[in-house]
């Protein structure tokens with residue numbers, strides 16, 4: 291079945307819900323997406339409730355909305371509500387899973403060149419602490435993780451496959467499902483960083499076959515800042531020991547004993563940004579309402595349009611790789627640094643960001659790059675915005 295992209299009517303609705311689209315061109319969705327009106331209203335409503343009733347009382351009143359967070363996120367990811375934990379950001383969500391693994395000296399982690407900076411720094415910390423080894427799998431000829439090499443790299447010492455689905459610094463969509471097949475066949479834990487993919491393309495944990503998955507609220511899901519989530523499959527729950535526990539994660543049984551709660555909420559903390567939890571639940575429901583297949587198709591086709599138009603511009607070097615590419619478009623302009631390009635675009639009320647080698651040490655320098663401009667498109671962006679963007683870039687070359 292071919293799922294079409296969003297209709298023009300859907301795009302108009304998305305833009306109506308996103309008033310800032312009338313004032314600026316926001317191509318920085320890999321940084322933060324613009325929050326749609328239903329999310330903004332839900333967060334404001336809850337903050338107001340806290341001011342009117344008191345924080346604890348407001349949380350009690352919002353119990354249905356707080357419960358809806360788990361059902362919405364589980365519907366988005368294709369898992370059970372109790373396999374979802376609410377965490378303050380994607381990094382901490384990922385950490386709760388990663389540091390929950392009891393690594394021993396000589397254990398190996400397999401990862402790819404797209405891996406996110408904070409994840410890799412955590413690998414290095416555990417390497418220094420415990421003497422684990424890190425195997426970096428090379429890209430294949432298309433620029434995605436090489437599946438043949440990945441399969442060959444798995445040894446009886448391999449404890450974890452850690453993959454970043456869509457990197458922060460390129461248009462690549464890694465073949466997460468194929469990696470899942472290898473993980474299942476070799477019975478190795480599989481932790482997927484879906485921080486850039488959740489909300490950008492369909493992400494289904496069963497189809498992917500990952501055991502743990504982390505994501506953030508503020509990017510393609512268009513939720514509030516300071517929110518994130520972790521999926522932990524029931525199948526591996528008991529293989530992970532949460533690195534921190536509190537009264538949310540565990541019950542204090544008697545003076546000397548506690549018991550972890552029997553689901554993914556053992557990775558949460560009690561104190562939280564409650565309005566953010568409500569808002570993130572609404573953001574997931576909002577995305578599901580438009581259809582993740584449709585959103586994904588539109589984001590990918592806008593990304594392809596931008597790449598195609600940029601490739602016709604003199605002096606532009608495109609830096610995206612991968613057999614499958616999404617809505618993140620990276621490039622550099624001859625005679626101008628990425629920081630200068632970003633500043634010039636900002637003067638025209640166009641938001642982009644810059645990805646630096648310091649956040650991509652096993653990828654960008656490996657490709658001879660110090661920095662790239664990152665233009666990241668969402669479904670509410672338009673073909674006309676892309677044309678305007680390319681025109682503004684072209685002006686400099688005249």
Ligand SMILES: Cc1ncc(COP(=O)(O)O)c(C=O)c1O
Nearest residue numbers: 379380381406457458485486506
């Ligand atoms: C691939 C990837 N993983 C993880 C993160 C971290 O997300 P957060 O800032 O919510 O911790 C980012 C943020 O840019 C990212 O792009």
